[in-house]
Amino acid sequence: MSSATTERSAPGAPVPQYVPTEHRVTFAGLLRSEWIKFWSVRSVVTTMLVSVVAIVGLGALLSWAVASSLADPGAGRTPGPPGIDATGASLQGAQLASLALAAVGVIVIAGEYSTGMVRTSFTTAPGRLGVYAAKALVLAVSVAVVAGLAVFAAFFVGQAVLDTQDAGASIGDDGVLRAVLGHVAMVVGFALAGLGLGALLRNSAGAICTVVAAIFVVPLLLMALPESWGGEEVRAYWFSNTVTNVTTVPQQAEFLGVGAGLAVFAAWVAVLLGLGAAALRSRDV
Template sequence: MSAATVGVQQYRPVERRVTPAGLLRSEWVKFWSVRSVVVTMVASVVATVGLGVLFSLAARSALSSGGAPAEAAVDPFTFSTMGAQFASLVVASLGVIIIAGEFSTGMIRTSFAAAPGRVGVLLAKAAVLAVNVLVLQGLAVFAAFLLGQAVLDTRDLGVSLGDDHVLRALVGTVVTLVGVSLIGLAVGALLRNSAGAIVTVVAALFVVPNLLGLVPDSWGGEEINKFFLTNTVSNLSSVTASPAYLDNGPGLAAFAGWVVVLGGLAVLALRRRDV
């Protein structure tokens, strides 16, 4: 056997397969290495806690000055979780950034070269995003609730975790935030442009629901309103149920359907469109 043959056998490259665990590690590192992502994640926590406390302080001040109508009309839970409504916009933007940002910089080509199937990259991003939003926003939502209720308790208006439907509403709020972040990820993968995807998500979450109220019931406006995006989980994230929205079980199922359908469209786009 010649020396050349021995050399070829000795230094033959070893094929390494990309594993789901490897993709998760990679996406986790990328998630916490991008400054804009870290800043957005921190901003979502600040919005949830800070605005929740500020709205609670404003409610207490209005009651102290006699500016509020009647104590029976005050919903203490809503005041302390108002920040989560604004945070939903932030986490949706976060979902857009972690995928559309890679398309704009060209980094996505490297990711897809390492995982040619492409779907694994999207699933890894979704898992990392969901875990981070679930943990950090879960802590933020409960902190906002406890701090807000401590403020309102000075007027004997606060509620506690043990009160009816409070814990379910807090969990529903966190679930909504996780779902909204995944919707942002799906829209970002579909549009591949951060600005366009963020504008689309903002319109879908804050503009379209208000416009749906103008659709006549004879045109199906009431049903459309019930089944549109986050409207589906309005009762799930509220202490007081409204007959205008879906019950908790059907609402959660409809919301999950939105996430799955948009995620499925994102998968098809990644498979069929060039980078």
């Protein structure tokens, strides 16, 4: 049988006063919190890994297919490298991975709405925009580093494969480094666009479907738009088409130039992020 003893203050002793400590939320603290949350969500980590595999694996596979066709030319063809875009062949995987990375951007914010965790985040930082900015910065840095390494790896692996048929490109060739970095800028921009749409729609499935349509479906539909209705201008200024010449070595006259394309693409991303920020401030959780 045990007995419990309770300490009592001596008669006349002052009662200790507990003063609550005020903890100020800083942007550095928000960044640390969002970094931990980003890399703690299994679906985010899995999608990032899938993106790396897609960028490197598909780039190597397509480069191997091109090299094989050069090694065994069909009837009527002469051996040797035709006018192929060696850089584009090795980076095709980044085009597909951009969808997965855009989905990561959606999950980062819309996933918290589905679980209810966003209430805790906004209670900690009532201004909301600090949380949103921290999410955007963590997302941009994470995608830039992970996808950037994968894009460069895909390029060098692909060129090594193509060099077996003397068809590879060098990173120092005209337009090659710009195209490689352009793919990195593209996937980061798509991820941030996904974040903006996720904040705006607050539904993962709806936002992912919207960003997929914006990247791949709408450009195909715009090809049927008559020139008399401004089809050429609409196609050139459409979101995913603006980076066409940024990500390719051979330039296509029907699309915006590198500088203009980057500027318009950045404007698209900024508008989508701005719409998401406005929705955060004006709508209840």
